[in-house]
Amino acid sequence: MGGDLYALDFDGVLCDSCGESSASALKASRLPYSRLLQSVDSSMESWIIDQMHILRPVVETGYENLLLVRLLVELKAPSARKSSVADGLTVEAILENWMKLKPVIMEEWGEERDSLVDLFGRVRDEWMENDLSGWIGANRFYPGVADALRFASSQLYIVTTKQARFADALLRELAGITIPAERIYGLGTGPKVKVLQQLQAMPQHEGLSLHFVEDRVATLKNVIKEPALDGWNLYLGRWGYNTEREREEAESIPRIQLLDLSDFSKKLK
Template identity: 75%
Template sequence: MGGHLYALDFDGVLCDSCGESSLSAVKAAKLRWPWVFELVDATMEGWIVEQMYTLRPVVETGYENLLLVRLLVEILVPSARHSSVSEGLSVQEILENWLKLKPTIMSEWNEDRDSLVDLFGRIRDDWIENDLPGWIGANRFYPGTADALKFSSSEIYIVTTKQGRFAEALLKELAGIEIPSERIYGLGTGPKVKVLQQLQQMPQHQGLTLHFIEDRLATLKNVIKEPALERWNLYLVNWGYNTPKEREEASDISRVKVIDLSDFSRNLK
């Protein structure tokens, strides 16, 4: 047997969803914390959405967008501050210290992950139901990625922290690609390292060359830590939600290959 299996991250590899996720996060944050947004005008809101493009590399799971939006409001509006970390905080400091900041603000705001995940999903569902073209239009596929998927002769799986129904909808509505739902491992299907273990253990995948393409270096590092996943070829894309510093670091890791869009299209076909 021969052939190739590609496990692909979605946001930051196939789809640039930062515009949609930022707008959805603002809508959800307004519902969750209406008192925080009382002094936020349209200009401030525009600034917040702009900063989310800078901060997108720290987001592992969608609900974190809500936390970032509220934290940006606290930076802008002193009277809205309910955390000990927001005073004097810069966007760059959030980018560099998010893993330390997140548990602090979650605790100080008395928030729980599951409620935020549920709210973020409901906001997106409502947007899709009431304005599907608007929701679709707030996303875009990176150049060449949709065609690479359409014409690939490899086994393709989507492995993402995005809720699977949204990835499936975007593939169908924006790219014209129908990937069976059982090939989309979204939020709730377990950590990516566990999904990769499942995929490589499936009888139909024995003998295939395994490839995992990501835009988050931290995720690839987690794979490297697992001896059982040594068969996977690992790739970090240079167009997704990562930083020049992360790409430079990745270039020094022997298991990881940094690729560009042309590499992606060529390999997948």
């Protein structure tokens, strides 16, 4: 049969959503953390937004933005500190050690993943309902990506930890593209490794060349650990939410191909 199937991450591959996710996290954080955030004035808010752009590579799922906002507040305002890790902590240390810090602060703050996911989604829904153009405008598709998606001759699937309704809204409203709901695997559809297994097992995909484009090295390494997925071509988008150190690590892994944005658009077309 021939042909290609592309499984595409959303945030950091198709869409730069960092401005929106940071603003949504600040809005959401003012609900459970209102007393803690009393010290956040406009200048500190601007500082937090700037640091969130630096820290974006550590975010695997959107709710983590709320944790990062609160931790940044604790860095700047000692009176707000409730965690054992904030004293002497730096933004660079968060970037390097997030996977170790996250369970500590969640336990010390008494947070639960599901409640944070619900809160983050609810705040985004309210923003969309009250100011759709403002919410849409806080995101941007990377240059050339919308046209590449629109004119792609390959089979396209979205495989993301973003809630599917938000990915769908951005594709339609910002990129002018409709991707059928059954081709958008969002938060709650299972780990990406499992989704890739499902896709390759579908009879209609037999004989297709399989490609997975991500911006997180850790996710690609999880794919490599699964022998059943040896047939996938794996790509790390250089333009996405990753660091120079992570790109250097990816270059040392034979299965992973580093991809530039211009080459990505050409591949889809």
